[in-house]
Amino acid sequence: MNIDDHILALAQSVLDQARNRNIKLVTAESCTGGMIAGVLTALSGSSDVVYGGFITYANDAKEAMIGVQETTLINHGAVSVEVAGEMASGALERSAADIAIAVTGVAGPSGGSAKKPVGTVCFGLAYRDEVLTEKQVFDLGERHAIRMKTVEQALTMTLNVMSAD
Numbered sequence: 001m002n003i004d005d006h007i008l009a010l011a012q013s014v015l016d017q018a019r020n021r022n023i024k025l026v027t028a029e030s031c032t033g034g035m036i037a038g039v040l041t042a043l044s045g046s047s048d049v050v051y052g053g054f055i056t057y058a059n060d061a062k063e064a065m066i067g068v069q070e071t072t073l074i075n076h077g078a079v080s081v082e083v084a085g086e087m088a089s090g091a092l093e094r095s096a097a098d099i100a101i102a103v104t105g106v107a108g109p110s111g112g113s114a115k116k117p118v119g120t121v122c123f124g125l126a127y128r129d130e131v132l133t134e135k136q137v138f139d140l141g142e143r144h145a146i147r148m149k150t151v152e153q154a155l156t157m158t159l160n161v162m163s164a165d
Contacts, residue, residue, distance in 0.1 A: 003039055007148065010155045011039045017162045018049040018099075025158065026097035027053035028066050028087040030078065031105035031121060035151050051097040056087065062104075066090030079104050079116050081133035084124030092126040099161065100126040101154045107146045121150045127161055 018025055027037045037053035040046050054065050059078055062068035067090035068083055076082040087102035105121030112118035119138040124131060134157070138149045 003042060004148070007039060007152050007155070008043065010152060010159070012043055014155050014159050014162075015040065015043060015046055015049050017159060021162060021165065023049070023099055023162060024051040024095075024097040025049055026051045026091050026095040026100045027154075028091035028100060028102035028124075029053060029055050030057055030062070030087070030103060031107045032103050032147050032150050032154075033057060035147055036101060036103065036154050039151055039155070051095050054087075054091050054094075062087060066094060077116070079106055079120055079122055081122045081124070081135050084122040085126075085131045085133045086124070088124035088126035089131055098127065099158060100124075101158050102126075103150050103154055105146070105150060107143045107150075108141075109143060119146050121146070121153070123154060123157055125157055125161055127165075132157070132161065 034055045040050050056062040056065050059073050066087055068086045072082050084102050084104050088100040092100035102124040106112050106118050108118030122135045124133050138146050140146050
């Protein structure tokens with residue numbers, strides 16, 4: 001995985017902020033396939049902050065590993081803020097972490113639709129008793145670029161929540 005300096009610096013900021021606040025992180029990843037955890041753990045000393053991660057690419061894995069409800073998947077689809085929120089909540093409940101960041105999306109080049117075009121990514125972040133969600137559409141045209149932008153946004157979202165605390 002080729003990681004640019006900006007994303008590594010962002011990951012270092014997330015680790016530093018989490019370390020300063022004694023916060024453990026866990027990821028729940030679909031479209032990024034573990035890239036968020038990979039970027040965080042590419043940095044030395046991350047083991048005191050990164051609890052671990054769940055790669056839940058298949059819908060069955062989302063259900064079995066982190067408790068996403070089948071009805072949520074049926075009613076909203078895997079790429080939805082509802083699923084992203086349940087992914088984050090489930091990862092947090094099944095770990096000893098303090099913050100869970102989750103992503104699910106359409107990285108392409110296939111798989112998009114009129115309602116959910118390639119580049120559609122939904123984020124969920126669970127922290128304390130709160131679950132934040134957001135949806136982004138990254139019109140970048142290339143799978144790797146969409147996935148890296150997703151990693152960047154997930155790290156930014158995590159950093160923003162810790163900074164606001």
